[in-house]
Amino acid sequence: MRGAPTNAVDIVLCTAHDRQLAVLLVRDEAKRARERWTLPWAPVGARDTLDHTAARIALRAAGARASWLAQAGAFADGSRHPGAAALSVAYVGVTPPRALGPSTGAQWFPAGDLPPMAPRHRAIIDAALAQLRERMDRAPVAFRLLGATFTLSELQAVYELLLGRRLHKASFRRALQAAFLVEPTDEWQSEGRGRPAQLFRYAPRRRRGGRGGVRFELLGG
Amino acid sequence: MRGAPTNAVDIVLCTAHDRQLAVLLVRDEAKRARERWTLPWAPVGARDTLDHTAARIALRAAGARASWLAQAGAFADGSRHPGAAALSVAYVGVTPPRALGPSTGAQWFPAGDLPPMAPRHRAIIDAALAQLRERMDRAPVAFRLLGATFTLSELQAVYELLLGRRLHKASFRRALQAAFLVEPTDEWQSEGRGRPAQLFRYAPRRRRGGRGGVRFELLGG
């Protein structure tokens, strides 16, 4: 038996559950009691591209295609990996909340309450969630966390969840309207009590050139 | 001999040269005539961390530590790599313009005029330069491209280089002052003709909470 190249693709698939981010984990029967859950992963095939491998893993674990998926980096430190891979290429993805397929023993865990896991998977999750927050202003992550139609309050809640802070309703809507990212549908959603909310769909029209200014606010370290 | 995973760390080290980004390449004697130049790279050691390996490669190729260095992703497609590595972990870094050490046959090439290279290295460079531009508002990339002290006109020129568009002098300086990122020194720099410019140093004081708003401008695809 040749010492096959032990590279793995590990994916962090996220959804919004009950005003909190949740991560999809799968049961690993081969593991000792302390680390029963792992990120969905597979060895890197010699044929497939990394992106395609990641999409396949996500599809199998969640029972549906990830609505957004991007590479989150390579991890080789803290080498304990469920498959003993020397190196992991991590991916981060999102999907709207939906029923899991009956496929495997996959389950959503709140990001703030994860079970014991291999050290590398813990590090990958931390990095993946941080990247989700960093990339949300360059990729439509928030929209991919929602279904095809959504209310503006739901969209704002997703932004608040990812940003970790409250936003002002009027300002949020003005900025959204100025960006030509959504269009209204004919439908309204009654959520029990309160006035029904109009449903919108993600339909980006124009990109407004970036508005010239420079962003110094996030620097400082 | 075990078929160990042939993973490599490849680094894209950049500097600002003559109002253009330049990439450090090293001569590869073992290569056929068409691809004499490669990115600095090394196989991944079983002991070292990826970050440390990357720092070591940069130090050896440039003769000085990179002033900023970050992982840019894993590349396994288009498998032609100078060392036939199955997978490359790419890093992107910057350094102030300075004389190269006498170490190896390393040389700066303008980013817009690169010699023929292995397809994977070409892809890595494209991705690395894109990430440099994307990360400059979250990491002090622009400041690390300059020396310890610099004039505000030099800083603005670096920002214009990375952003690919002109900025307005007054607005740039007002935003910089509001961010408390630089402090003036006692020194002034006479650049030949024109009024001498005061030298500043990078000394971030406080981070101004991100100013609340949401960035929709960069979305749209």
Added chain:
DNA sequence: ATAATTAGTAGCTAACTGCAACTAATGTCA
């Protein structure tokens, strides 16, 4: 009916951006 709850809008103020015009300090050249 009345209150509670959620959706959505309008107006004010403060801050920021881009622009143009200005002053300041140096070198160049007649």
Added chain:
DNA sequence: TGACATTAGTTGCAGTTAGCTACTAATTAT
């Protein structure tokens, strides 16, 4: 030596955008 070119740096103005408060609108609960 004095006008001019060149680069540095600031100021004031107008248009835009952000956050805030307060308002109206539509539904369910009691």
